[in-house]
Amino acid sequence: MRSIAFASVLLLAVVASAAAAAPNPAPATGPYDPQIRPADFVRRIDNPYFPLKPGSIRRYAGVAENGKTRQTGVVVVTHRTKKILGVRCRVVRDTGYTAGKPEERTFDWYAQDRAGNVWYFGEDSRDNRNGHWVRSGGSWKAGSHGAKPGVLMLANPQPGQTYRQEYYAGHALDVARVLGPDGTIRLPFKTVRSALETSETSELEPGVVERKWYAPGLGEIKSADVKGSHEATHLVRVSGPR
Numbered sequence: 001m002r003s004i005a006f007a008s009v010l011l012l013a014v015v016a017s018a019a020a021a022a023p024n025p026a027p028a029t030g031p032y033d034p035q036i037r038p039a040d041f042v043r044r045i046d047n048p049y050f051p052l053k054p055g056s057i058r059r060y061a062g063v064a065e066n067g068k069t070r071q072t073g074v075v076v077v078t079h080r081t082k083k084i085l086g087v088r089c090r091v092v093r094d095t096g097y098t099a100g101k102p103e104e105r106t107f108d109w110y111a112q113d114r115a116g117n118v119w120y121f122g123e124d125s126r127d128n129r130n131g132h133w134v135r136s137g138g139s140w141k142a143g144s145h146g147a148k149p150g151v152l153m154l155a156n157p158q159p160g161q162t163y164r165q166e167y168y169a170g171h172a173l174d175v176a177r178v179l180g181p182d183g184t185i186r187l188p189f190k191t192v193r194s195a196l197e198t199s200e201t202s203e204l205e206p207g208v209v210e211r212k213w214y215a216p217g218l219g220e221i222k223s224a225d226v227k228g229s230h231e232a233t234h235l236v237r238v239s240g241p242r
Contacts, residue, residue, distance in 0.1 A: 025117050026151040026164040028175045034148055038086035041119075045090055045112040048216040049196055050153035052090050052110060052118075054079045056240040058219070060233045064098060067230030072097045077240075084121040085143045087111045102128045106138075116155030120166055122147060140168040147172070153214070154178070157196060165200070174202045176212075185213055185222055188236050192221060217242065 026034055045052040060073040073096045080091040089109035096104040105128070109121040125138035142149040147168035154163060159180035166172040181194035195213040202208070208228035215221045224232040 024163055028162040028164050032167055036085045040113050041087050041111050042114055045118055047116050047118045047153050049214040050118045050219050052077045053241045056242055059237040061236045062233030065229040065231045070099055082109050084109055089121050117151050118153040119149045120152045121149045140172050173204055174200055176200050
């Protein structure tokens with residue numbers, strides 16, 4: 001029995017080591033040209049740190065860049081899909097409110113590959129102007145005007161890994177770095193222990209550094225600018241299928 005147990009532990013160690021050594025699908029350094037093959041993607045997005053089940057709704061609350069103005073957000077995983085570069089992406093609607101008034105709305109496009117990495121294929125971003133949604137300069141789509149998809153969440157995030165989350169020269173150049181598990185995050189409805197922490201930067205905003213925390217089964221639970229801004233938000237409620 002001892003030899004069997006030892007073999008099982010050894011096998012798990014080998015599997016974990018192999019996963020940790022998996023190639024970075026969206027390297028943040030050097031030439032960036034991710035090879036997207038539709039056959040490499042699956043229908044579901046069930047990465048533990050970034051699950052997107054159609055019909056689920058996440059509500060967030062926080063403050064704007066000045067650290068005072070109240071902000072809220074509603075993220076809805078729709079039942080809609082959009083085909084980009086031959087990949088069927090899930091459409092997620094994210095609406096941001098400032099002082100109770102709708103300010104920004106984006107339709108984000110995500111897909112998960114067979115390895116478990118969640119890819120970000122772009123967004124249709126709109127600003128509310130006099131009660132009308134007007135497309136903003138933040139919109140981009142992989143495959144158009146040189147834009148390329150990035151990875152929002154790695155299949156097996158390991159401390160120190162750095163990866164591109166989006167790539168559209170002059171418009172969208174976010175890069176994330178995995179910091180690892182970080183303490184306890186208390187939410188209004190749940191206490192999360194050892195949440196995954198990342199740091200996000202962009203050469204388009206060199207003075208801003210944002211930290212984000214993710215929890216298995218919930219996705220993003222908290223974010224906070226730690227440099228260049230005082231914007232912060234946290235998850236306050238989850239409803240619908242999970």
